[in-house]
Amino acid sequence: MTHAGFRSTLRRLSLRWRVAGAFGLGLALVMSVLGAATWNLTTGYMLDQREQSTLRQSEVNVDLVDKALAEHSDNLDELLTGLASGPDSSILLSRPGGWLTSGRQIEPTAIPAALLESAHDGVAARQRFTADGIPVLAIATPVGNGDSIYVELYPLLELDRTFRYLSILLITGTVVAALFGVLLGAWTTKRALRPLSALRGAAARVARGDLTTRLPHQNDPDLAPLATSFNTTTEQLEQRVRRDKRFAADVSHELRSPLTTMVNVTQVMTRRQDTMDPTARKALGLLSSELHRFQGMVVDLLEISRADQDDEGPAELVDLDALVHHVLDSRGMSDVPVDTAPDIPLVFADRRRIDRVVTNLLDNADRYGGGAVAVTLRRRGDHARIEVDDAGSGVPPALRERIFERFARGLHAGRRDRETGSGLGLAIVADHVHRHGGTVWVEDRPGGGARFVIELPEAAA
Numbered sequence: 001m002t003h004a005g006f007r008s009t010l011r012r013l014s015l016r017w018r019v020a021g022a023f024g025l026g027l028a029l030v031m032s033v034l035g036a037a038t039w040n041l042t043t044g045y046m047l048d049q050r051e052q053s054t055l056r057q058s059e060v061n062v063d064l065v066d067k068a069l070a071e072h073s074d075n076l077d078e079l080l081t082g083l084a085s086g087p088d089s090s091i092l093l094s095r096p097g098g099w100l101t102s103g104r105q106i107e108p109t110a111i112p113a114a115l116l117e118s119a120h121d122g123v124a125a126r127q128r129f130t131a132d133g134i135p136v137l138a139i140a141t142p143v144g145n146g147d148s149i150y151v152e153l154y155p156l157l158e159l160d161r162t163f164r165y166l167s168i169l170l171i172t173g174t175v176v177a178a179l180f181g182v183l184l185g186a187w188t189t190k191r192a193l194r195p196l197s198a199l200r201g202a203a204a205r206v207a208r209g210d211l212t213t214r215l216p217h218q219n220d221p222d223l224a225p226l227a228t229s230f231n232t233t234t235e236q237l238e239q240r241v242r243r244d245k246r247f248a249a250d251v252s253h254e255l256r257s258p259l260t261t262m263v264n265v266t267q268v269m270t271r272r273q274d275t276m277d278p279t280a281r282k283a284l285g286l287l288s289s290e291l292h293r294f295q296g297m298v299v300d301l302l303e304i305s306r307a308d309q310d311d312e313g314p315a316e317l318v319d320l321d322a323l324v325h326h327v328l329d330s331r332g333m334s335d336v337p338v339d340t341a342p343d344i345p346l347v348f349a350d351r352r353r354i355d356r357v358v359t360n361l362l363d364n365a366d367r368y369g370g371g372a373v374a375v376t377l378r379r380r381g382d383h384a385r386i387e388v389d390d391a392g393s394g395v396p397p398a399l400r401e402r403i404f405e406r407f408a409r410g411l412h413a414g415r416r417d418r419e420t421g422s423g424l425g426l427a428i429v430a431d432h433v434h435r436h437g438g439t440v441w442v443e444d445r446p447g448g449g450a451r452f453v454i455e456l457p458e459a460a461a
Helices: 003-012 015-070 076-083 113-120 157-192 194-207 224-271 278-308 320-330 351-368 425-435
Strands: 090-095 098-103 125-131 134-143 148-155 315-318 338-340 347-350 372-380 383-390 439-444 450-457
Touching: 015 076, 015 125, 015 134, 015 148, 015 157, 076 090, 076 098, 113 125, 113 134, 113 148, 134 157, 157 194, 194 224, 224 278, 315 351, 320 338, 320 351, 320 372, 320 383, 347 351, 347 450, 351 372, 351 383, 351 425, 351 450, 425 439, 425 450
Parallel strands: 338 372
Antiparallel strands: 090 098, 090 148, 125 134, 134 148, 315 347, 372 383, 383 450, 439 450
16 A cells, blocks of 8 residues: 555544554554563573573583593493483584484584584584574584584574564564554543534534534533633524524514505506506506515515424324325315325324425426426335426536525526515425425436425334
8 A cells, every 4th residue: 555545544534543543553662662672682581591501511511522532432422422411402523534423313414514614713603503493502612632523402492482482472462452552542532532522413413403502511621612612602603593583583574564555455456457558557567476476475484484483383193195185186286196105104293384395395396397297105214205296307416405595596596577486485395394304305307307305204103
C-alpha cells in the first residue's frame, strides 16, 4: 500500500479507532524496545556465562592432553573418550598422523577453516556454528609442541531452546501489549468522546426541529464553555423561530378578514361584469385570479403556522384505503384508479393531516402533472406506502428535493395564473409526513411522469 493510500485509509477510520490504533502502536513500540533490550541483555549474559564455563573446562582438558602428549602416552583414545562431557559433545585432536575423535562423531571438514588456522598460528580461538544440525561452541587450542590442535565442541541445545522460548515469550508479550493498547485506547477514547457524542446527538435533535434540546451543565473547565455556547445558541434560535412563527400566524390571521371582504366584493362584481367595458372585465378577471391564489396561499400559511406551533390533532388508527377513496370522491375524481394491496397496514396518525397530504398531492398532480393517473397503496416492510402517479413530464433530479421547500414551485416558478399554486403544498406534505415519522420523495414513474411516494410507519399492535 502506498503512503497516500495508507493516509486515505486512516482518514476513513473514526477518531476513536485512530486514537485506539495510536495507543496500540505506541505500546507495541515501547514493548518492542524493551523486548529487544531484554533479549540482548539476557542472551548476551547467558552466552557469556556458557563460554566462560566451557573455557574453564577446556583449559583443564587441554592441560591433560598436553601432559599426555609430553609423556608420549599411548592411551590418548581412552583419554579423549573420558574427556567427552556428554553424548552430544565432540572432541577432535589433530596429530601429524591424522585426526583422533571421540564423543559424537563429526567430520573434521565441518570445523570452520578460520578456527583451525588461528589454532595453527598458536592462538586459541572459539566460534559458534551448527555441526550436523546441532548448535555448538567450538574451542580450538594448540597443544604439544604446536604440531597438534585440540578441538572440543560443546553442544548449545539447552541454550538454544531457552533462546527460542525467550523469543516466543517476548514476541507474544509485544502482541498482547499492542492488543491491550488498542482496547485501552478504545475504552479511553469512548469515555473522552462521550461529551462530543452528547453534543452530536443534541445537534441532531436540533436539526430535526427539537429546539428545546439543551446540553447538561459541565463541571469540566474545558467542556463548560462549549456546553454554555451551545445552549445559548439553541435558546436564541428557539426564540427567533418562535417569533417568526408567531409573526407568520398573526399575519395569516389578520389577512383572512380583508381577504374575505375582497373575495366577496369580487364575486359581486363578477356577477355584474356584463355591464362593464372590456378593459374593466379584463382587470376584474386578473384581480379574481390573483385573489384566488392569495386565498390559497393564506390557507396554506395558516396550515403551516399551525404545524409550526405543534398544533397536533387527535391521533387515531387510519385506514388509508378508505381515506384515499374519500378524498377522491370529495374532489370528484372517482375515476382515478386505486390499487390497494390486501395487506396494507393501518397507521396511527392525525386523520386531518393525512387527508391534507393526499389532497395536496392530487392538487399538485392536477396543476403541474397533467392530472393523477393512479394511486397505489401497499405494504413495504413495516411501513404503509402511498404512491401518486401523474401524467406529466416528471421532475428533474436536480429539483426533487427543492420542490419540498416552502415557496418552491420548480419549473413553474414563472407562472402566475388562477391554477398556479402558492409553492407551499408540497412543503405541507413534507412537514405532515415527517411529523408522523414517515418519509416522502419523488421518482420517475415507469412509462413517464412523476411518482410521489409516501411511507408511514405501521401502527403498533
